[in-house]
Amino acid sequence: METTLLRFGIDIGGTGIKAGVVDHENHILGQAYVPTGAQRAWQQVIPDIAKTAQEALQSAGLCRDAVGSAGVGCPGTIDAKTGTVVYSNNLNWKDVPLAQALRRLLDVPVRISNDANCAALGEVCAGAAKGLQNVFMLTLGTGVGSGIILNGKIFEGGGPGGAEFGHTLLVENGERCTCGRRGCLESYASATALIRQARRAAEAQPDSLLCTLCEGDLSRMNGRIPFQAARQGDPAALQVVQTYTAHLAAGITNAVNIFRPQAVLLSGGISKEGTYLTDPLTERVKQEVFGGAASFLPEIRTAQLGNNAGLLGAANLF
Ligand SMILES: [Zn+2]
Incomplete structure (x- = not known):
């Protein structure tokens, strides 16, 4: 049952936040973008991330319960196990509980990793290295x-x-x-x-x-x-x-x-x-x-x- 659910993919950058709704064949069904406004405190940025994900959902013409998880790529030093952004120079963040805060807003399990790691995984799942393991x-x-x-x-x-x-x-x-x-x-x-x-x-x-x-x-x-x-x-x-x-x-x-x-x-x-x-x-x-x-x-x-x-x-x- 769970495998039929769609996934949010979110890419946080120093200048912009991109969110997409992704199916199991890695098609992007809908996406949305918002400027990061990195000069603000993280408590103000994270609600914008959730809003961007909701907009991506709307642009795909889907309702909330179609999505079962959210993955986030973020620049900087990431603790994937705890879901914490330990330090991000681009965002001016230190010890930000990103996964926890987003989970509360989106009401789905959230995992995070470094943005360069996510880009590599993306290419392995759907791009230039599709099907390769290493x-x-x-x-x-x-x-x-x-x-x-x-x-x-x-x-x-x-x-x-x-x-x-x-x-x-x-x-x-x-x-x-x-x-x-x-x-x-x-x-x-x-x-x-x-x-x-x-x-x-x-x-x-x-x-x-x-x-x-x-x-x-x-x-x-x-x-x-x-x-x-x-x-x-x-x-x-x-x-x-x-x-x-x-x-x-x-x-x-x-x-x-x-x-x-x-x-x-x-x-x-x-x-x-x-x-x-x-x-x-x-x-x-x-x-x-x-x-x-x-x-x-x-x-x-x-x-x-x-x-x-x-x-x-x-x-x-x-
Ligand atoms: Zn160096």
Whole structure:
């Protein structure tokens, strides 16, 4: 009986909250969105989350008792066992009893996990890694998020927090990371890191296409320009993209040597470069991975679900 019930999938971000009603074939029957208003206290934000879920239900033309559970993806350090947001920088939350508060408002069981974990689960349930059991995903955005699926389930670790592969060491005494440490993967493989390196190269080579595409204003540099210039053969941009790819490949190789996943997924802004990014990555990982080309190599793919990955993964916490 219970398996016929639909599920809420909720994706909380620093700027917006998305809620959807998801069926057992992972179709989104209805969805709704509301700005987070993260400057407010959590006691004001959580009722908005519940309201957004109700709106998603209405947009699907369904009544309340059609839904039997709610899964929530949330940025930050999450204690999935207690349903608590231990700390979220994006939301300015500390020790927020999210699952408990939402359960009271929605009157269904609630489970929560980190947003990057939910995105990985979404891709495994309905996207680029559908049907696979062991998958490693990196989100290449402002930072580098990681989601690890082991035996079909999110790896939550032994306590609150889960895996933060973006903050594993890549370069000793390297670039300063947002976490306070130096040389993390994130400080070489995030879009922020790519932009920093591209600015440095453009500054040193003002005649490059890399610089021209910024129209003389390096504050216009973004994560697409280095790839755009590299595709046109600009030597400065090619150097930036090759270095970026080498660092990302080293990080992926580390993950492959630990987990031997069936697939590595890349999401976030940089992943939109598609095979221009994944082909050279695959070549490098093949050379670097333990056992080399003779060993099993996971396919490096780009994620498919875009902004819906988190919502679909959250629904699949049940
Ligand atoms: Zn770090």
